[in-house]
Amino acid sequence: MRIPSIAVLLLLVPGWASAHDTWLLPERFRVGKGEGLGFSLSSGMDFPAPESAVAADRLLTRSVRLAGQTQSLTPGKAGKALPLLGAAPAEGIAAVWVATRPRTLTLTPEQVDEYLAEIGAADTVGPVWKKSGQKKWTETYAKLAKTFVRVGEAGDGSWAEPVGLGLELVPEADPTRLRVGDALTLRLLLEGRPLGDFAVGAAPALPGKPRLLRTDAQGKVSLRLDQAGPWMVRVTRIVPSPGKPAEWDSAFTTLTVDVLAR
Numbered sequence: 001m002r003i004p005s006i007a008v009l010l011l012l013v014p015g016w017a018s019a020h021d022t023w024l025l026p027e028r029f030r031v032g033k034g035e036g037l038g039f040s041l042s043s044g045m046d047f048p049a050p051e052s053a054v055a056a057d058r059l060l061t062r063s064v065r066l067a068g069q070t071q072s073l074t075p076g077k078a079g080k081a082l083p084l085l086g087a088a089p090a091e092g093i094a095a096v097w098v099a100t101r102p103r104t105l106t107l108t109p110e111q112v113d114e115y116l117a118e119i120g121a122a123d124t125v126g127p128v129w130k131k132s133g134q135k136k137w138t139e140t141y142a143k144l145a146k147t148f149v150r151v152g153e154a155g156d157g158s159w160a161e162p163v164g165l166g167l168e169l170v171p172e173a174d175p176t177r178l179r180v181g182d183a184l185t186l187r188l189l190l191e192g193r194p195l196g197d198f199a200v201g202a203a204p205a206l207p208g209k210p211r212l213l214r215t216d217a218q219g220k221v222s223l224r225l226d227q228a229g230p231w232m233v234r235v236t237r238i239v240p241s242p243g244k245p246a247e248w249d250s251a252f253t254t255l256t257v258d259v260l261a262r
Contacts, residue, residue, distance in 0.1 A: 021234055043143075
């Protein structure tokens with residue numbers, strides 16, 4: 001899913017090693033108590049088509065929280081996606097999340113010019129980059145991904161509780177009850193605090209069209225769901241790396257939900 005940026009700090013790197021969005025997609029968004037939980041963790045440009053798996057040894061966190069208990073997911077054999085398996089011993093809303101270890105990429109000046117032009121940051125980040133006089137762009141990034149699964153029919157309000165990701169999207173209503181025509185309202189949190197006036201991208205599965213929104217002063221954003229099936233919401237935040245001229249730190253975070261037909 002390519003979403004052009006309109007914010008200085010919202011960057012999606014096109015075409016290079018970690019350019020892709022990374023998402024966590026359940027095998028089923030609704031399961032019965034006692035059934036297994038299965039997820040695929042993948043990266044790609046066209047959600048939800050997987051292109052490459054995230055290696056299991058890159059994961060710092062691979063967790064599921066259900067009925068007040070948190071367990072680790074078990075990785076399987078990766079193909080284009082990394083399978084992650086868990087259990088559903090109780091009813092409720094399972095919050096599931098992963099976080100990767102930081103990784104660093106470098107770009108040439110020519111690639112940086114293309115990169116910044118594509119994301120609309122040529123006049124903002126571009127001058128800072130050019131003023132540095134550096135001959136290569138260095139960016140250290142981490143990927144964060146989150147989703148929800150309804151277990152049984154006895155829902156709970158745990159979906160409203162952050163799981164503790166550094167950059168996190170938190171729903172304002174039960175994310176497992178969404179239908180076409182509903183509005184999905186989310187809070188964007190940076191280290192647990194609302195991040196206002198910030199760009200948020202969203203897209204349904206192809207052939208749906210992506211769109212770009214902004215959070216309000218309270219960090220909230222509302223998205224009208226006009227297509228059934230899986231949706232991905234994404235945010236990327238990039239900031240200068242402290243004490244390292246022309247180096248950048250970034251975090252990519254995604255949230256997937258399922259939308260039922262009306």
